[in-house]
Amino acid sequence: MSATANGSLTITLDGSNKSSKLPLIQGTLGPAVADIRKIYNDLGIFTFDPGYGATASCESKITYIDGDEGVLLYRGYPIEQLAEKSTFLEVAYLLLNGELPTTAESKDFEDGVLRHTMLHEQLRTFYNGFRRDAHPMAVMCGVVGALSAFYHDSLDITNPEHRRISAFRLIAKVPTIAAWAHKYNIGQPFMYPQNNLGYAENFLYMFNAVPAEPYHVNPILARAMDLIMILHADHEQNASTSTVRLAGSTGANPFACIAAGIASLWGPSHGGANEAVLHMLGEIGHVKNIPTFLEQVKDKNSKVKLMGFGHRVYKNYDPRAKIMQATCHQVLRELGIKDDPLLDLAIELEKIALNDRYFVDRKLYPNVDFYSGIILKAMGFPLSMFTALFAVARTVGWISQWQEMIEDPEQRIGRPRQIYTGAAKRDYVPLAQRG
Ligand code: CMC
Numbered sequence: 026m027s028a029t030a031n032g033s034l035t036i037t038l039d040g041s042n043k044s045s046k047l048p049l050i051q052g053t054l055g056p057a058v059a060d061i062r063k064i065y066n067d068l069g070i071f072t073f074d075p076g077y078g079a080t081a082s083c084e085s086k087i088t089y090i091d092g093d094e095g096v097l098l099y100r101g102y103p104i105e106q107l108a109e110k111s112t113f114l115e116v117a118y119l120l121l122n123g124e125l126p127t128t129a130e131s132k133d134f135e136d137g138v139l140r141h142t143m144l145h146e147q148l149r150t151f152y153n154g155f156r157r158d159a160h161p162m163a164v165m166c167g168v169v170g171a172l173s174a175f176y177h178d179s180l181d182i183t184n185p186e187h188r189r190i191s192a193f194r195l196i197a198k199v200p201t202i203a204a205w206a207h208k209y210n211i212g213q214p215f216m217y218p219q220n221n222l223g224y225a226e227n228f229l230y231m232f233n234a235v236p237a238e239p240y241h242v243n244p245i246l247a248r249a250m251d252l253i254m255i256l257h258a259d260h261e262q263n264a265s266t267s268t269v270r271l272a273g274s275t276g277a278n279p280f281a282c283i284a285a286g287i288a289s290l291w292g293p294s295h296g297g298a299n300e301a302v303l304h305m306l307g308e309i310g311h312v313k314n315i316p317t318f319l320e321q322v323k324d325k326n327s328k329v330k331l332m333g334f335g336h337r338v339y340k341n342y343d344p345r346a347k348i349m350q351a352t353c354h355q356v357l358r359e360l361g362i363k364d365d366p367l368l369d370l371a372i373e374l375e376k377i378a379l380n381d382r383y384f385v386d387r388k389l390y391p392n393v394d395f396y397s398g399i400i401l402k403a404m405g406f407p408l409s410m411f412t413a414l415f416a417v418a419r420t421v422g423w424i425s426q427w428q429e430m431i432e433d434p435e436q437r438i439g440r441p442r443q444i445y446t447g448a449a450k451r452d453y454v455p456l457a458q459r460g
Contacts, residue, residue, distance in 0.1 A: 027084070028050045028051065028052050028084055029050070029051050030048055030049070030050060030051075031049045031050060031051035031057050032048075032049045032057075033046050033047060033048050033049055034046075034047045034049055034059045035047070036064070036068070038068050038070070043067065043068050043069075044067070044068075045063065045064050045067035045068050047059045047060055047061055047063075047064065048060045052084070053089075054089050054091070054098075055089065055091070058081045071442045071444075073444060076337075077262075077267075078337065081262075082262055082267060082270070082439070083262065083270065083430065083433070084433065084435070085261065085262070085426065085429060086100070086123065086429070087099070087100065087120060087259060087261070087422075087425055087426060087429060088100075088120075088259045088260060088261040088422070089101075089261070090260070090261055090338050090339070092336070092338035092339045092340050092341065093340055093341060094341060095339060095341035095342045095343065095344050095390075096344065097260075097343075097344050097345065099116060099119060099120055099258065099259060100119050100120065100123055100124070102119070102125075103344075104255075104256065104344050104345060104348070105344065105348065107119075107255055108252055108255055108256060108348050111125075111255060112223075112224075112251055112255075113224055113225060113251045113254040113255050113258070113418070114131075114134065114135050114138060114223075114224050115131060116255050116258050116421075117134075117138070117196060117258065117421040118130065118131065118134045120258060120259050120421055120422060120425040121192060121421065121424070121425045121428065137193050137197075138193060138196055138197045138224065139197070139220050139222075139223075139224070139227070140197075140220055141193050141194050141197035141198065142197045142198060142200070142201055142218035142220060142227060143198075143201065143217065143218060144198055144201055144202065144205075145175040145176075147175070148168065148171065148175060149205075149215060151167075151168060151171055152164070152168070152205060152206075152209050152215075155167070155209065157209070157210065157212065158210065159206075159209070159210070160409055161203060161206035161207060161210065161409055161410050161412075161413040162287065162290075162291045162297075162409075162412050162413055162416070164202075164205075164206035164209065165199075165202055165203060165206060165284075165287050165413055165416055166284050166287050166288050166291075167284075168202045168205075168206070169195075169199065169202060169280060169283050169284045169287055170280060170281055170284030171280075172194065172195070172198065172280040173278045173280035173281050176191070176194060176280070178190075179191045179194065180278045180280075182273075182276060182278060182279070182431055188279070188428055188431065191278075191279045191280065191424075192279070192424045192428065195279065195280065195283055195420050195424050196420055196421050196424065199416065199417045199420045200218075200224065200227060200228035200231065200417050201218050201231060203228070203232075203410070203413045203414065203416070203417050204216065204228060204231035204232040205231070206410075206413060207232055207407070207410055207413075208231075208232075210407075210409070213235055214235065214236055215231075216230065216231045216232075216234045216235070216236070217231075218230075218231055222242065223247060223251070224251070224254075225247050225248075225250035225251035225254060226242045226244075226247040226250075228250065228417065229242045229243075229246060229247055229250055230242050232406075233405070245356070245359045245360075246356070246360075246404055249352060249355075249356045249400065249404065250404070252348070252352055253349075253352070253397060253400065253401075253414070253418065254414075254417070254418035255418075256345045256348060256349060256393060256397075256418075257345075257393065257414075257415050257418035257419055258418055258419065258421050258422050259419070259421070259422030259425065259426070260419075260422065262426075263295065263337075264289050264290075264292075264294075264295050265286040265287070265289040265290040265295060265296065265419065265423065266286065266419075266422060266423055266426050267289075268285050268286050268288070268289035269282045269283060269285060269286040269289075269423045269426060269427050270426060270427065270430050270439065271285075271439040272285040272286075273427045273430055273431065274430065274436065274437065274438045274439040275438055275439075279424060279427055282423070282427055283420060283423050283424065283427075286416075286419070286423045287416045290412065290415060290416055290419065291412055293332065296394075296412045296415040296416065296419070297412050298332050298333055298392070298394035299333075299394040299397045299398045299401070299411040299412060299415060300398065300408050300409065300411045300412055301332040301333075301394075302332045302333040302371075302394055302395055302397075302398045303367070303398040303399070303402060303408050303411070304332075304408070305331075305332045305333075306367050306370050306371060306374075306399075309370060309374070310370075311370070312369070312370055312373045315370075315373060315374055315377055316377070318374075319331070319377065319378065319381060319383075322383075323381075323383045331374075331378060331384070331389070332394070332395075333391055333392055333394045333395030333396075333398075334378060334384065334389050334390065334391055334392065334395065335387070335389040335390075335392065336390070336392045339390060339392065340388035340390075341388070341390060342390045342391065343390060343391060343392040343393055345392070345393035346390070346391040346392055346393055346395055346396060349393060349395070349396040349397050349400070350391075350395075350396045352396075352400060353368060353396045353399050353400045353403075354368075356400050356403055356404065357400075357403055360403055360404075362403055365399065365403065367399050367402065368399050371395065371396065371399060375391055375395065397411070397415075398411050401414060
């Protein structure tokens with residue numbers, strides 16, 4: 026399946042006889058797009074779309090979102106079905122390869138990922154360069170970027186086998202990198218991965234275990250972790266994925282590109298929102314304070330946002346948030362936590378916001394980050410690890426999108442234009458003559 030021509034759109038420049046006939050292109054799902062590539066040649070104008078709200082930057086077959094209906098598909102499969110029936114590694118295979126694996130393919134893929142989980146031993150010493158209290162996302166940006174200094178043998182991006190090996194290495198090693206960032210923070214020895222454990226299970230092992238005693242991963246928590254990873258695996262052309270594609274469009278190696286994606290994910294408007302939600306709930310403190318907090322949110326001068334709410338694409342409930350909310354109840358129940366004041370506060374906050382004109386008029390609904398932090402906190406993760414966990418799960422999405430871009434025959438370096446509003450050309454004034 027590829028995009029098909031579907032009519033055209035003609036634009037005429039007012040006051041001139043210049044016009045441009047722009048082909049309309051239709052994908053499998055979603056609105057048609059106008060191909061504006063020749064508009065500058067035809068009319069001598071650029072298009073202006075800060076934040077890219079109306080711009081399709083690439084053709085992709087990986088993930089589809091219908092923001093109005095609250096639909097999310099990975100390679101055509103609804104997220105609800107994958108969350109219920111699949112596993113993170115199966116979803117990873119699907120995102121990378123386009124189809125669900127057969128039994129043999131699944132075994133090969135899992136063996137491949139689970140056998141590349143160790144880091145080059147010299148990377149251990151790399152961690153010592155960070156302050157003990159370094160944020161895990163800072164460590165992840167640094168260590169993932171540093172992988173390109175350790176795995177020279179797979180950096181030729183024109184070689185499909187190198188791309189495949191790098192993809193395996195990245196997916197396999199990010200959980201180890203993230204778990205070690207935490208161990209470094211708390212001063213415990215790094216735990217080596219155990220290749221007999223599943224992907225999420227191994228991460229929980231490296232995160233929680235200590236060498237002094239045996240550690241058995243709670244299977245309920247391993248399944249919850251796996252599910253959270255499925256929900257975060259890909260989300261089409263969001264800021265971090267676009268960052269990965271833009272960095273990759275220059276021919277940069279995949280480790281450098283994923284490090285760029287991690288940096289982009291870190292911000293509170295994107296992946297950093299899960300951490301920000303818990304800070305926000307902590308600040309609100311009690312249900313009785315919700316109305317005052319929401320007044321601040323609605324006050325345009327306050328710059329306060331309801332974190333975990335709103336999305337550029339979803340103008341309906343984020344389907345991931347629904348699954349996350351149900352998982353939250355389940356995990357708390359299974360952990361024997363009868364009452365979680367944070368969950369009660371979040372539910373009440375959501376209820377009040379969803380009935381408030383401000384949020385209704387702007388179609389602001391809970392997104393994936395609204396409930397994820399509550400689950401992660403209940404599972405024993407410190408707040409600073411929340412976004413790092415998002416990065417671990419999203420790595421497969423980033424690398425799938427990067428691979429797709431490299432293989433796209435239309436791929437060119439990403440290079441947006443601008444409206445220049447600075448000073449017009451002027452002559453240099455020597456210091457002595459400046460007023
Ligand atoms: N709280 C209060 N007002 C909001 C919020 C919010 N969370 N989100 C959007 N609005 C308002 C915004 O001020 C604007 O109002 P007005 O029309 O009066 O100027 C209107 O809603 C439209 O919003 P926008 O700023 O045009 O939306 P955007 O697409 O540029 O931003 C967003 C999307 C996700 C950055 C934003 O909704 C936000 O900052 N949300 C909170 C942070 C968050 O939860 N981020 C996680 C996103 S999902 C996971 C991920 O991507 O990692």
